[in-house]
Amino acid sequence: MKKILVIGAGRSATSLIDYLLKNSSAYLWQITVADVDKALAEQKINGHANGTAISINIKEDETRRAVIQLHDFVISMLPAFMHGDIARDCVEFGKHMATASYVSAEMKALNIEAKQKKLLLLNECGLDPGIDHASAMKVIDEIKHQGGEVTSFKSFCGGLVAPESNDNPWGYKFSWAPRNVILAGQGTAQYLQDGIMKFIPYNRLFTQTDVIEIVPYGKFDAYANRDSISYIDAYGLYSISTMLRGTLRQQNYCKAWNVFIKLGLTDDSSKITHAGELTYTSLIDAFLPNTKKTVKEKLKHLMKDEWDKDIEKMLDSLELFDDKKITIQEGSPAILLQHLLEEKWKLKENDKDMIVMQHQFEYRLPSGPDIQKLNSSLGVVGRDQHHTAMALTVGLPLAITVKNFLNGEFELYGVQIPTKKEIYEPLLKELEEHNIRFHEEHVQ
């Protein structure tokens, strides 16, 4: 009998908990779901005999430590910055741990002790990071196995809305943390192109986009992620000359989002007090010069040749020029914008979200000098606004890999991410049973 503790019962934990409960009898698991909101935890357990819901405030050290000691494996679905205390407790008490988040400095610091104690600290085992690692490394290892060399790797991922639920001109609804969408790209994007480091600053990020086609899901705009460079190490691609990771949005989204950046509405570092006295129209007006023109005319003038009919339609759909009241009292421009978009871009009860991912490889085989091209693509459509493609693709890789570890399918300890064959091979195989299947295609 293994005792598994899942901390955090939010939307992204739905598919994870479903999988664990479904397999609990076969593998003799007891599943505890802990959340500040006990009702939410109970809802996810849904009366299953092998599940227990508890209420927990993760910041209360004694409670957290007591609960962790009662389990064998801890899965944290909390925001990344909350993993540190849990990880330290796990290593102290000899428990394994898994998260879908990037390996933090705190996590890295526990690596040696965890290895000595034969404890697994699994990270980056969701969608992105997670499925991206697994599916990319499968192809990279196959190319290396043939004696080949990867010369270019571009990889794109987007969490979007499914075509059948796409009823706003942005082609976007929130299937994960809205705040991350609003602040996306701030800083400097870094990538490698033809052997040369390239940088894109935030003020130009959403104008320097590529078009990526993923059949049959359509064409998408891609903007560069902040960090593409660390993947050279992570994937062992030391002789690569092009390395780019990007985020996908429906076409037109990026050029319209650029209006918010130029206006100043995505800044999160300054607080606007008395926001409750403003409308979104007067907020935008406050960012524009005082002239006799209408707010929309002033905005057009600001954007010059970057303005077009698509953008106008997209901004209109947010009631930006309709004197819509701001209903929070204060906040950064980014928070005020998020407040509006959370209303406008909410997944409705029967809305389906969609995940699209594409890796583009270029490589050379020992058999000849020609560059080979291979695209590996994935599309997943969600069931409804609870069982989203996002929850499925974040939760399943974590649940499957925890199961594989507990069943002794791989023996790796310390900090691990799913770039190793013994982790990704059974993971990708089982994901296919859930219709999460990459389509690989040689291109010209």
Place this chain on the structure above:
Amino acid sequence: MKKILVIGAGRSATSLIDYLLKNSSAYLWQITVADVDKALAEQKINGHANGTAISINIKEDETRRAVIQLHDFVISMLPAFMHGDIARDCVEFGKHMATASYVSAEMKALNIEAKQKKLLLLNECGLDPGIDHASAMKVIDEIKHQGGEVTSFKSFCGGLVAPESNDNPWGYKFSWAPRNVILAGQGTAQYLQDGIMKFIPYNRLFTQTDVIEIVPYGKFDAYANRDSISYIDAYGLYSISTMLRGTLRQQNYCKAWNVFIKLGLTDDSSKITHAGELTYTSLIDAFLPNTKKTVKEKLKHLMKDEWDKDIEKMLDSLELFDDKKITIQEGSPAILLQHLLEEKWKLKENDKDMIVMQHQFEYRLPSGPDIQKLNSSLGVVGRDQHHTAMALTVGLPLAITVKNFLNGEFELYGVQIPTKKEIYEPLLKELEEHNIRFHEEHVQ
């Protein structure tokens, strides 16, 4: 006999320490100058009989607390984030304290206890903040005394290089913390114009500038400071309809600085590793698309109609297109840019810096409905690169006000800034003896 402790012996402390030593015999003061670098402290004391130099690491709690207990008044010339511990110690041990920095949350939290113990916590008593408060409040109080009402207040300040030392096309050399110059304006600038709140985001801040003339010092570009709004409270101008504070630079500076912003060179949130392998030219190239053009041509193309001959000359003066090696190994784009500018914009041994400040008041008197206009202007030129106008105008207000307090010229306790008449009146009077004199002029 009063014992005064000055913590921090950097360039900005020079005039402060000179003043205290010069007056030490008359007022029976013992001056201790404490710095991590004892030689620097000794240099500032320069063998004066009433001065003692000591070495101190402010982060060692026991040392700091022991030293503070031995004094009656503590003046901190350290960076603002280091004042907190000192202030808490001062209040605990019953010592007065003064800084030239903005009132921090930590300082505010000590206000009540300091008042109860009759301790002064003087802040914002340098140049800006400091002399700006004093000189503005003098005019505001005079207008109020006549029953008048201030309808508009604009205030500009710049720490620049004196015309006779102005030998680079930017008209700029560093007379204070270079890092603050590089990062200036990041976030959202907020001000009040004709009764309406206005915002300017960083990506447009250096393009939306005003021209301010201060006779006989010349015409300057002014960009809006991040916070103009809190001055409404600080100056009690509750019925004002225009409130703007700005920073002055020589003409053309702002339009050229905007190139750095658009390029992405002022971002401080992302680290560029392997910078040591780059030149400034290849760094700029990395921020631009890969085409066959030269780096300068690509940059011209990026800036479109924002590019001109002035900008080209200013950028050329920094050797940006001459394959100049970057001599630090890694850092944010902002740090790499700062490294270059510290070399290019260094005050030379006999260079003089210059402070310019102008307040522009509009007000109505009970005698009539017409708007009156008054400008109050200041210019100060430094002696050399040690005795800068910056050090003089930061250090003297602090030294004079500490002297006035110790001599019983005002009795105010708790957190104070020089907006009160009993502080600013004797301060402005004595500053005139040092040729720091505002010129007031009614304008049409």
